[in-house]
Amino acid sequence: MSNGTVNRTDLRQSERFLSLYTPPKIAGEFTGKHIISVEQFDRHDLQILFDATLSIRRRMRQHDRGLLQLTAGRLMATLFYEASTRTDLSFQAAMRHLGGEVVAASNGVQFSSIYKGENLADTVRAVGCYADVIVLRHPNVGSSYEAAYYLDLLREQVIRQPLVISGGDGIGEHPTQALLDIFTIFDCKHRIDGLNITLVGDLRHGRTVHSLAKLIARYEAQDTTLNFVAPDELRMPENVLNYIREQGIAVNETDNLYDVLGETDVIYWTRVQEERFEDPDSYEAIKDRFIMTPAVLAQAKDDVILMHPLPRKHEMGTPADHDALDADPRTVYFKQMENGMFVRMALLAKVLGGLWV
Numbered sequence: 001m002s003n004g005t006v007n008r009t010d011l012r013q014s015e016r017f018l019s020l021y022t023p024p025k026i027a028g029e030f031t032g033k034h035i036i037s038v039e040q041f042d043r044h045d046l047q048i049l050f051d052a053t054l055s056i057r058r059r060m061r062q063h064d065r066g067l068l069q070l071t072a073g074r075l076m077a078t079l080f081y082e083a084s085t086r087t088d089l090s091f092q093a094a095m096r097h098l099g100g101e102v103v104a105a106s107n108g109v110q111f112s113s114i115y116k117g118e119n120l121a122d123t124v125r126a127v128g129c130y131a132d133v134i135v136l137r138h139p140n141v142g143s144s145y146e147a148a149y150y151l152d153l154l155r156e157q158v159i160r161q162p163l164v165i166s167g168g169d170g171i172g173e174h175p176t177q178a179l180l181d182i183f184t185i186f187d188c189k190h191r192i193d194g195l196n197i198t199l200v201g202d203l204r205h206g207r208t209v210h211s212l213a214k215l216i217a218r219y220e221a222q223d224t225t226l227n228f229v230a231p232d233e234l235r236m237p238e239n240v241l242n243y244i245r246e247q248g249i250a251v252n253e254t255d256n257l258y259d260v261l262g263e264t265d266v267i268y269w270t271r272v273q274e275e276r277f278e279d280p281d282s283y284e285a286i287k288d289r290f291i292m293t294p295a296v297l298a299q300a301k302d303d304v305i306l307m308h309p310l311p312r313k314h315e316m317g318t319p320a321d322h323d324a325l326d327a328d329p330r331t332v333y334f335k336q337m338e339n340g341m342f343v344r345m346a347l348l349a350k351v352l353g354g355l356w357v
């Protein structure tokens with residue numbers, strides 16, 4: 001952490017918590033639950049969250065000050081061991097719009113006791129002694145499971161009952177991104193059922209696509225097809241493929257975008273995750289395989305939506321291509337970004353048990 005390099009042995013330390021800790025199902029009741037995997041949600045839970053998000057968005061538009069009641073007196077801590085713009089700031093903005101407060105380590109986690117070598121289990125429990133909810137982003141797969149495990153132990157010793165919400169655990173999952181993504185699809189298309197959805201790019205390392213694909217399966221979408229477009233080296237991991245197939249969702253895998261582009265209702269473009277490659281040459285060899293440009297988008301349906309979790313780099317062409325794509329009414333990534341704050345407001349209000357006024 002202190003010198004900016006990642007020890008790849010450490011990356012595996014948290015993985016054992018994937019089998020040690022089972023996250024609670026939401027089953028219609030969000031209050032007091034950690035949010036660490038999309039596997040916690042089902043179609044009914046998602047409908048509750050969509051309705052809450054729509055209500056919050058409507059009231060934000062009307063500058064309804066009643067929203068301030070929802071998390072007043074509650075404290076959220078941000079604990080980000082990896083870079084973030086949208087997740088970090090939208091969570092902070094969400095908590096403040098709801099009337100809650102936010103704390104973070106002064107000058108970032110690199111200047112906290114992590115610098116002295118403190119492990120995640122101890123750091124998370126320290127933060128849990130002060131905050132009601134911790135938003136955690138960490139490079140280890142399973143880190144949010146580890147945090148939930150230790151916070152549950154802490155609950156037996158202290159007055160506070162802290163929760164953790166995952167802001168992304170390495171190449172594992174990014175559940176709140178998937179919640180805002182599925183909400184944005186619903187918002188734009190008014191349904192999830194019957195859609196042809198194409199995920200493109202680094203499906204191997206992209207935690208957003210792992211979570212989104214699994215969440216569409218959790219929604220038990222009817223007659224929905226998922227297309228995974230990636231070079232062989234960056235294919236969707238087997239465990240995610242198996243999970244989706246078990247839920248009965250139709251899946252196509254291809255390395256040729258044009259096999260599926262003409263049929264697609266939702267395109268979800270992604271960045272090649274340079275920071276996850278062990279060998280820079282293999283990143284260089286693959287980084288330009290899929291580039292979205294206005295010429296590519298011209299071959300898609302008139303009513304397609306183009307999504308991207310962002311940040312974007314050359315996978316959306318040059319800065320001039322960015323501008324041209326942004327001007328196309330089919331691109332929705334800014335809407336997606338704003339929805340991120342509304343969905344996180346709904347989620348925070350729900351898990352913290354804010355009285356819906």
Ligand code: ASP
Pocket residue numbers: 168174207208271309310311
């Ligand atoms: N912001 C997203 C994430 O944290 C996507 C990305 O970084 O490419 O996973």
